[in-house]
Amino acid sequence: MNTRTRDAGRAFAGNRLAVIGLVTLVLIAVFCFIGPLLWRTEQVHTSLGDTFLPPGTGHPLGTDDLGRDVLGRLMLGGQISLIVGISAAVIATTIGALYGSIAGYAGGAVDSVMMRVVDAVISIPTLFLILFVAALVAPTVGALILAVALTSWLVPARLVRGEALTLRNLDFVSMVKVMGGGSTRAVTRHVLPNTVSTLVVNATFQIADAILIIATLSFLGLGPRPPAASWGGVLSNGLQYEYSGYWWLIYPAGIAIIITVVAINLVGDGLRDALSPRSAR
């Protein structure tokens, strides 16, 4: 571990809110991925004799409209929300980083054209683009990840391009050419590694955004289809019974989304403060 990473780690550990966020996220991940091993529930077949049971013994959070255990459903839904959020953020960041570093390193006309394309696509609201993609393809988990990723690479592209523009004029990058190295080497070995902290911070916020977006897609009827469920799906399903008093179909899933998104944002803020050279001193 080099000094910079260690300093950043120390700064992050000193940020109480960021640490709370990180611990919360770990607990949520354990709940979603390890929970189902300990709390086994039937989530595929419906059990119409046990519908709308209030929280109590046997079902700590009650059952839903099809008699499925809500606690188990939250674990399953959390898996999909987290998997889609994280995968979409990773793919979007990778695409954006490559696109942005190429544009920034190339500079000149290539850069202008590539960035005007980003300006154009970014001016079409993400939700509209995602709905378009979701209307085209069946909303499987893979398709959702791609839809979210394909509409969120633009911000990282802009960020990396900005940094690449500065980096290309610094000696250690411009010397690559003098020493006989190609552009590919300059970009992959020298430009990209120096944008990692920007990318990590942005990717964190993108996970939070992606979780909210797929929740919205479920509400709009274009989310993952049952028996698969995301938190948003569980929440929107529960909201159909908003006035029937079945609060356990709404609040657990809604609060799970809020807590996760807040926790991710706290971690993101913490990472940004820890990694930015200005505040590290």
Added chain:
Amino acid sequence: MTRFVLRRTVQALAVLLIVSIVVFALMHVLPGGPARAILGPRATEAAIAAFNQANGFDLPLPEQYLRWLTNALHGDLGFSYKRNEAVASLLRQTVPRTLLLVGLGTLIAVVLAIPIGLIQGVRRNRPVDHVLTTITFTLYSMPVFWLGLLLVDIFAVRLGWLPPEAPSGGPLQMLSNPAGLVLPLLTLSLVTIASFSRYVRASTVEQLEQDYVRTARAKGLETGGVVLHHVLRNALSPVVTLLGLSLPWILGGSLVVEAVFNFPGTGFLFWNAAQGQDYPVMLGVVLVVGIGTVLGSLLADLGYALLDPRVRDQLSTT
């Protein structure tokens, strides 16, 4: 300044051109191309060929693009066979309503987010700041549709103060029935406040650390006076840029609000089109929304430059 305006306008025109190419490309990634999308999955090959020939979809792509662009510039955005109405006419009915919702919603959000962010910045890490941060963080992290339905549950169902659905009719009729607008506007502005006030807070904190603030304080000015006379203006000009940058995000929020309240705007139109796979309508909306956002961010940038001479100089030299 003139040079900056010119440069920025030319740039916006280039972006608009690319937006049109993107929408044209979307039209051609549709399964089976535009003919299949319009005629439906059961159309025969012969019908599709005939449709393609009649509408020029058998021409080379660049020529098709030019024809499509010319039509679009003349206000012809295609025809919705599902609704049996021209896309342009659907947009003429819905765009003013969405402008009303987004315009008023954003205005309310800006007016409230500025004092909230300022208080948070000035009283940083004090109880007020913590309370406001908790509220805004929660609102920001809450799915918009849930917030909307929760407000409906409280104000329409339990208290019975406000109608649960948006008013119908044109924007003027809507304004004459303001009770119906309250909940959609409240939902949209609460989410926007949550996002904007965080930004104003950060901007205020940054300004308070500047030397000129220390100087003003050293001269004996009260904190309140310093904030009002010096910090406010410097902390606010970035908000104009933020407005421009947030426009796509606000429009996305507006789509959800329109879906929750059955608000008959462009987002609602788009949502219905997405469910019914009414591609001509979807493409028309994407084009218009894209144009609107490009123009909005152009205005925001020009406004920012007008407010802050430093930015103007910087931008016209780069």
